[in-house]
Amino acid sequence: MPGVTDNEVRPRGQAWAAAVIGLVAGAAGLGVAELVAGALAPKASPVTVVAGVAVDSSPAPLKEWAIRTFGTNDKTVLVGGILVVLVLIAAGLGVLGRRRPGLARLGFAAFGAVGVAAAVSRPDSALLDVLPSIAGGAVAAWALVPLLRRAWPAAEPEWSSPRPAEPRPEPPAADGGVSAPSPAGGPSRVAGTGTELGAGAVAGADPAAGPALAAGTVPAGGGGAERPAVMRARPGDLDRRGLLTGAVTGVVVAGAAGLAGRALGGRSVAEAARTTVALPPAARPARALPGGADLRIRGLAPFVTPNRDFYRVDTAIVVPQVDPRAWTLKIHGMVGRPIEITYADLLRRPLVEADVTLTCVSNEVGGSYIGNARWLGARLADLLREANIQPGADMLLSTSDDGWTCGTPVDVTLDGRDALLAVAMNGEVLPVSHGFPVRQVIPGLYGYVSATKWVTDIKVTRFDRDEAYWTPRGWAPRGPIKTQSRIDLPRDRATVPAGRTTVAGVAWAQHRGVDAVEVSVDAGPWRPARLADVPGPDTWRQWVLDDWQATPGRHTIQVRATDAAGRTQPQAEAPPAPDGATGWHTITVQVS
Structure with a gap:
């Protein structure tokens, strides 16, 4: 490369190795952050506080989409998404660190600062909550450069002998010239022969001994014997062993710190204390559930949810x-x-x-x-x-x-x-x-x-x-529950045999109570369902229609409920925001 000497670090296109180093540095920082959080601030893990800010700052439609799409796993998906972003950024900072280590270090420090900002923005934040993000950013920024140096050691060649070889007079070349030493220690041409010396040879080699001394040897002064030379990889070359040992060390540190942090953070004071609580008897016990509160139909939600x-x-x-x-x-x-x-x-x-x-x-x-x-x-x-x-x-x-x-x-x-x-x-x-x-x-x-x-x-x-x-x-300040009903069986898009088929579900209108449930098949007449007993107006109510004669083909089933105030749930569909969804629950089944 013109203008670049062998002693200068030059990239070899091994971006993947730099990305690995960035990942290892980031993992080490995150592991240490988890350790500090577990020991001092269990609620202030950087991923946790950033995820919390993401939840708080997300618009309501996005939250609704996440709940609809992922259900109760929405938080797991969010945390997983944040980790994916962190992986990509850490890999990118590793690649950047190959040429601009200082700038890459600032990038890791910036992510620590993001964690600090997220921690202090939480309504229940405490002074110690900033420590995990500070520690994680600092460790990741510090670890990057040593890992890079292990993978790309910028070292000069070292001879095994402490004394340099003594020079000998150059013998005349075949064409009357003399060999010319390479000014940069690289290949040398023997004048008049067209022969180049290897990169490890030295000027003054005897052409009679061969075209050139083998690379990695030096002549022993005056005796013609050769001493082996110990050469490290040229600056800029990837040291795969150094990369491997550095990566393994970083992963071990990250894993050990992370597991220790989880163990410390997992010391559930609440769960331990919960097991010691002795509940007093109720001054006003609830009445025993009516015998017919649970219809005990397979596939129907039980009256009491475990x-x-x-x-x-x-x-x-x-x-x-x-x-x-x-x-x-x-x-x-x-x-x-x-x-x-x-x-x-x-x-x-x-x-x-x-x-x-x-x-x-x-x-x-x-x-x-x-x-x-x-x-x-x-x-x-x-x-x-x-x-x-x-x-x-x-x-x-x-x-x-x-x-x-x-x-x-x-x-x-x-x-x-x-x-x-x-x-x-x-x-x-x-x-x-x-x-x-x-x-x-x-x-x-x-x-x-x-x-x-x-x-x-x-x-x-x-x-x-x-x-x-x-x-x-964007949600309504008051949220009275709307009268609703649901079909639990048959399941939507299920295939059922022809003949007498059970349709069942639950309906609710808390603190008003459910007085009636009706079922319609293929937009036909509404048929009253049989209602289970309830202990009062504050619970849902099971219902069943057990005499539908299902005929082969595709059928649509709908349900609607009427509460004790005489209000029947409306057909008009509305989304949950801003004060609760409306509409008739509708399913389709295939009867064979």
Whole structure:
């Protein structure tokens, strides 16, 4: 290459190796960040805080698309997408570092800064939350250059002998000339012979011994014997062994640090404490479920949803770990007497059992974001009355441990329904993923305005003064649940045999109750379905039509419900935003 000497580093087109080094440096930084997060700030893993900001800043239509497309796996997909982006950027910085290591280091440092900014922007941020991102960015930036040097060592040749060979007079060339030494230590031409010496030979070689000395040898002064030369790869050549050892070391560091961080962060204080909680008996137990509440039809959602199957939709990338021994609930704002209670205080209060169905506002017509459970908790109305709510207050702004907020109309918590601060679910201490140690359960409202998990604060205020998390994102400030119904069997697009066929599902209109369900086949007349019994108006209701005579061919089945107030769910279809989906659930089946 004109103008470049052998001693200068010159790229050899091995961008893949530089990309690998960038990945290893980034992985080492991320592993150390996880270690620091696990030890000092479990909620501040860089990926977690960046994912949280992504959730908070995403427009509502994008959130709805993610929930529809990925369901309860939406957070996993988001974190996976962030990791893919980090992989691509780390690889790119590795390639950049081959020529501009300083600039590549700044790139890794910039990503640490992004993590810091994301950490401090979280509503529940603490001072230590910046440390994981700082440590991760610093380690990645530092590790890049040593890894590059191992892969491309910029070294001069080293002879095995500490003494240079003594020069000898040049013998005359065949054409009367003398050999000319290479000015750069490269190939030399023996004048008049057309013979070049190898790159490892030295000037003064005897042509009688051969055209040239073998590369990598030097003459022993005066004796004609040769000594081997130890040569390292030319500057700019890839040292594959150095690349491999550096990459393996970096991967081991990244893996060990990451696993240690996960182990430390996985020390669930909440889960450990949950196992020690002794639930007191209910001061007002729920009535036994009616014998006909569950029709026990295979494929039909059970009346009581098991805890493991209960839907979970929230904004928490990592489930908050709340120690009940440190938990407190503050009720303040427009009250005459602010209240602060502990978990032990709450358990000592008269507890109430209630069967309540919860529904997410993101639930599409016929969707699965709904579940029914038996809850145990303290009545929220009692606490609010003790706090002496001031006239004019119409909103409860509740806050989760992770900073999420929820706006609940005051009137629905005081009208006699079982609005609870729940501590148990289906006879078990509240699961951590469903809000342990305490969550809100308020019948008749979509979850985004009623069902705050990990609740720690309730501010009594007004809708014209405060906004909860979803309201500025386009959702209605109040969210009463709409009357809806769903077909569970047969499944949409299923193939069923001809003859008598069972059609069954669930319907709900919380705190009003379901009075009727009707089924139509192929736009024919509406036929009444048989309803299961229910313990009250706050749960869903199973229904069944078991005498449809299915004939061969393709059929369309629709369902609609009517609530106790006489309102029949409308046919007009509407998306979940801004206050809940509407429309008749419609499926098609093939009868053979």
